[in-house]
Amino acid sequence: xxxxxxxxxxxxxxxxxxxxxxxxxxxxxxxxxxxxxxxxxxxxxxxxxxxxxxxxxxxxxxxxxxxxxxxxxxxxxxxxxxxxxxxxxxxxxxxxxxxxxxxxxxxxxxxxxxxxxxxxxxxxxxxxxxxxxxxxxxxxxxxxxxxxxxxxxxxxxxxxxxxxxxxxxxxxxxxxxxxxxxxxxxxxxxxxxxxxxxxxxxxxxxxxxxxxxxxxxxxxxxxxxxxxxxxxxxxxxxxxxxxxxxxxxxxxxxxxxxxxxxxxxxxxxxxxxxxxxxxxxxxxxxxxxxxxxxxxxxxxxxxxxxxxxxxxxxxxxxxxxxxxxxxxxxxxxxxxxxxxxxxxxxxxxxxxxxxxxxxxxxxxxxxxxxxxxxx
Numbered sequence: 001x002x003x004x005x006x007x008x009x010x011x012x013x014x015x016x017x018x019x020x021x022x023x024x025x026x027x028x029x030x031x032x033x034x035x036x037x038x039x040x041x042x043x044x045x046x047x048x049x050x051x052x053x054x055x056x057x058x059x060x061x062x063x064x065x066x067x068x069x070x071x072x073x074x075x076x077x078x079x080x081x082x083x084x085x086x087x088x089x090x091x092x093x094x095x096x097x098x099x100x101x102x103x104x105x106x107x108x109x110x111x112x113x114x115x116x117x118x119x120x121x122x123x124x125x126x127x128x129x130x131x132x133x134x135x136x137x138x139x140x141x142x143x144x145x146x147x148x149x150x151x152x153x154x155x156x157x158x159x160x161x162x163x164x165x166x167x168x169x170x171x172x173x174x175x176x177x178x179x180x181x182x183x184x185x186x187x188x189x190x191x192x193x194x195x196x197x198x199x200x201x202x203x204x205x206x207x208x209x210x211x212x213x214x215x216x217x218x219x220x221x222x223x224x225x226x227x228x229x230x231x232x233x234x235x236x237x238x239x240x241x242x243x244x245x246x247x248x249x250x251x252x253x254x255x256x257x258x259x260x261x262x263x264x265x266x267x268x269x270x271x272x273x274x275x276x277x278x279x280x281x282x283x284x285x286x287x288x289x290x291x292x293x294x295x296x297x298x299x300x301x302x303x304x305x306x307x308x309x310x311x312x313x314x315x316x317x318x319x320x321x322x323x324x325x326x327x328x329x330x331x332x333x334x335x336x337x338x339x340x341x342x343x344x345x346x347x348x349x350x351x352x353x354x355x356x357x358x359x360x361x362x363x364x365x366x367x368x369x370x371x372x373x374x375x
């Protein structure tokens with residue numbers, strides 16, 4: 001573009017010198033040359049600042065690591081790599097033998113514990129009947145004692161003392177029966193959400209086991225596809241975050257991230273027009289817009305650790321700012337693989353008339369993608 005401007009300026013100068021018969025001397029020629037340098041330099045500087053450009057742009061996408069919930073052996077892989085999947089479709093099937101055995105064991109324990117709960121209910125009923133029985137015996141003994149004491153002349157002192165002992169023994173039996181009833185009711189009333197604690201604990205374990213059974217089939221978390229699928233039947237799947245069994249690429253709206261100089265920050269705002277040209281698509285330029293300027297620079301982050309940050313962390317002062325862009329129509333690149341590289345030009349609202357220079361330069365760059373040599 002600089003050469004094009006210089007040639008255009010030179011043509012204008014030759015035209016002026018020829019038409020107006022300007023003499024070539026030590027004043028006119030240096031003035032024309034200096035004017036060209038100032039004019040072209042000013043236009044280029046205005047274009048660079050007000051309409052930023054970068055070679056560092058790439059399409060980004062999110063990958064979900066597929067990590068199993070349980071440790072089990074892979075028995076089937078019904079999915080094909082790089083094939084579109086709907087959310088919930090099975091991808092990997094794990095061996096469920098241990099999980100099914102655990103479920104059967106817990107179901108048996110739950111049935112046995114349920115019988116124990118029924119036995120506790122029967123114990124409470126039995127204890128209440130015993131209390132009623134002992135109470136009746138105590139009341140009868142007490143009435144007999146009162147009758148003996150009311151007619152002391154008709155009964156001997158020994159009979160009265162014997163009846164008093166019977167009343168005391170009846171009271172002791174009643175206290176024991178009431179204590180047994182309290183123990184039975186305590187065993188029955190110690191519930192969790194209206195359930196026996198033992199039953200609630202087994203049901204919680206059973207629910208967890210059934211959850212593990214559902215997770216023996218690893219399903220697609222969203223719409224997307226699995227790429228570079230290397231898992232095969234017979235491999236062991238382990239619930240370890242650093243060892244996923246597959247990587248799932250989520251189907252999302254295509255967006256691009258570009259790295260710009262910090263000098264361009266005042267000319268990068270959401271909503272500004274932009275254009276993309278792809279290395280894989282020579283000679284084509286696609287309209288886009290700025291979605292967001294990321295509010296943090298990665299190189300300046302601080303993390304908690306045992307070492308302090310020194311001046312070496314600030315030695316690089318040319319850290320670039322990341323900008324998120326979105327194409328107006330992404331259908332033209334649907335056949336391209338995710339992660340393709342691109343070049344980006346952003347057109348701000350300032351000095352809009354010089355943006356034509358940036359547009360011409362971007363289109364010249366797109367045609368240059370045809371020119372390469374592989375030896």
